[in-house]
Amino acid sequence: MMTYRFKFSKGEEIKFIGHLDIVQAFQRSIKRADLPIAYSNGFNPHQQIDFASPLSLGYVSEGEYGDLKLTQDLEPKEVMERLNAVLPDGMVIKELIRRRDGVKNTMASVSAGRYKAYLDSRITPKMVEENLENYFALKEIIVMKKTKKNFKETDIKPDIFQLINASEGESAIIEMVIAAGSTRNLKPESVAEGFYNFVGVEYNKFKIGFKRMDIYMVIDEKLVPLTYGVEF
Amino acid sequence: MKNAIPDEILLQVEKPARYVGREVNMVKKDPENVDIRFAFCFPDVYEVGMSHLGLQILYYFLNRREDTYCERVFSPWTDLEEKMRENNIPLFALESQEPLRKFDFVGFTLQYELCYTNLINMLDMSNIPVLSCDRTDDDPIIICGGSCAYNPEPLADFVDIFYLGEGEVLYDQILDMYKAHKKAGGSKAEFLESLLELDGLYMPKFYDVSYKENGEIESFKPNHPKARKTIKKVIVTDMDNVFYPEKQLVPLIEVVHDRVTLELFRGCIRGCRFCQAGFVYRPVREKTAPTLLEQAKNLVKCSGHEEISLISLSTSDFTCFPELANGLLDEFKDKLVNISLPSLRIDAFSIELMEKVQEVRKSSLTFAAEAGTQRLRNVVNKNLTEEVILDGCKLAFDGGWTKVKMYFMLGLPTETEEDLRGIGALTDKIVEKFFEIPKENRPKPVTVNASASCFVPKPFTPFQWDAQDTYESFGEKARIAKRSITRKQVRFTYHNTKMSSLEGVMARGDRRIGAVIYKAWENGCRYDGWTDKFNWEGWTNAFEETGVDPAFYANRVRSYDEILPWDHISVGVSRQFLINEREKALRAEVTPNCRQECSNCGAKTFGGGVCYDDIQV
């Protein structure tokens, strides 16, 4: 038995495929690659593969993570190549390593995420430059957050760790590091919404593109990628 | 490649993945580098169309030609339709995301009558003139196949070519001719004329129809010297060597059937008298077990699916069934691939097999009894006795099954109240059978789901001359059947009666129905087969506005000498055979199946299949 941790990207081609379908697509790819995947015991055996954190529909990503367990110890390079040969367009494994035992699974490790928000053309790079610092300097940032039943005013400021003006040419881009995981979790949409409110432009989430850049866990009080220090 | 629909819109509609393509095993070609562009349209939503075996076969069949790019098109769901119209986005094909207007052929597969308004809608959304007579040389050629094409008349105004039969037979020839014609700079009209050489293709514009005062057809005649009087379907005779895809499109979202489909044979030996498929696909032509095992291995490997489904009209009738089943079990039992067995007759062999292949607890047992009494089962030639049903249930209950599904039909010819009450009597007996097994052997309480559909007389069946019940009468009959059930373990449901009425009109409609379909579409009717979209008012208004009486088509008995709208088409089965079958039905006499004894239905003319099985060379 060998557990592997992998990092993959989710491109434009596949951004409208939701989390559960991505899991399904992975499972089928493993079958097509004919990898000796381990199955859980029990009545309804399923493949031993799990993922760090679901990505919202419509997002692209350069930093998705998962763990998978094989019944044989194959070379990571081989596993990665065989999977990449059969994964759907837009899904590419960029890194795959043997994982030590005793490491928490990806899902339990997640503490923060890095994202880019591609704002629509009503916001110029100059507006970002002029306002982002002041926006981040606010004592509290109140946005309406959806709860199970309705909307509630919430202060998202404590969950924002960093904001960067990442604009390129004509397009206004905000890069952010924000809380993620089971205890504290912030949606990048809320950060963008707060910024639109701050500069007084009506917010429309359908006009904004989002990309997850990476997912982090905390080791020695530092944020590190989920592949950091877990290699066998 | 850019999506035809901007992200901003895709993010606001249900299941945007329906519209962006790029599934596993999708064929990629450069549209600039092919001679022929073919849009394969399925006039229903993505999840339904992607589960259709015919689409999977034809997609790869056409794409195996280097000069042709076959792309898929599904009917956009109503939420997207609204946004596309609002933003002037024309309908597009998934592969290239390009508008349909650019294509040489736009083909539709017609699997059920209640998709006709979707076909109109898809043409309109493509900015292709809906009526054939309004289309020019710049517009694509509209071609339709599938089981509903056997009565093409309701769509005659909209479609250029109806393809009668199996796609593998003629498409190469059609496309070769088209390519040569296009190169030579010929017009569309000339191309259609040249197709008159081929059998199996019906082009409505080469035929004229006139009507009597009472509404019946007076004459139906070719208006072109080369147009055939009757057009005969074309079929494959050598099933082992016919093209079968080595790949299967694997959708990235959940569709109706997510599995490998293995086609065992075409046709059916049974001849149930209500079943159109049982007549139009004659004769039975089988594949052999080694071919199928090979195909199964291949498809599982290239799809990654965890389920194989054996597809046919009646799987138990497959002559190599034991060999195939055991072969599949050997191959896949350690690979965690499930084998699903629809259309199985319940007997000792199948029970044993099902115990081996599937989760006993999960599955339910299905019986298509169709009628509540033996007399009525004889009328429809359903060779299934109460004894067989009860024995099958006994075996299954002993094996741990607790769920039984029963299918019935309401409104079959000669049906009486006694037949309807027979539904309750039979389902009650099944429950009693369950209580015969010792209490300690009953893992769970038993449930019997009895579901009734409304009988729709179809062309090319012995009941093609018969009247259909009105929807009011279906409702009344459903109540009688329901009241006849006394056991609380039996749940009774029945199909939408108005939908069945509409299906009855479409199924046996003539050219005059085209105007009604068009009107209904104008009235906003779409997705007529979807209960939540079904717009009865839109349809009743359409009938009124066009002055067409639906009862003339659905609820009227025809005489044997009336010209039926589909009489110019031949599926191989003779009219005389159908008349004989109908007469036998009225006497509640059964007809042996093709393997017991050939009844000379006429399908021998195709020169293959079960009709020649006994002939030793």
Ligand code: SF4
């Ligand atoms: S000709 Fe005979 S064997 Fe052939 S399909 Fe008809 S009844 Fe069956």
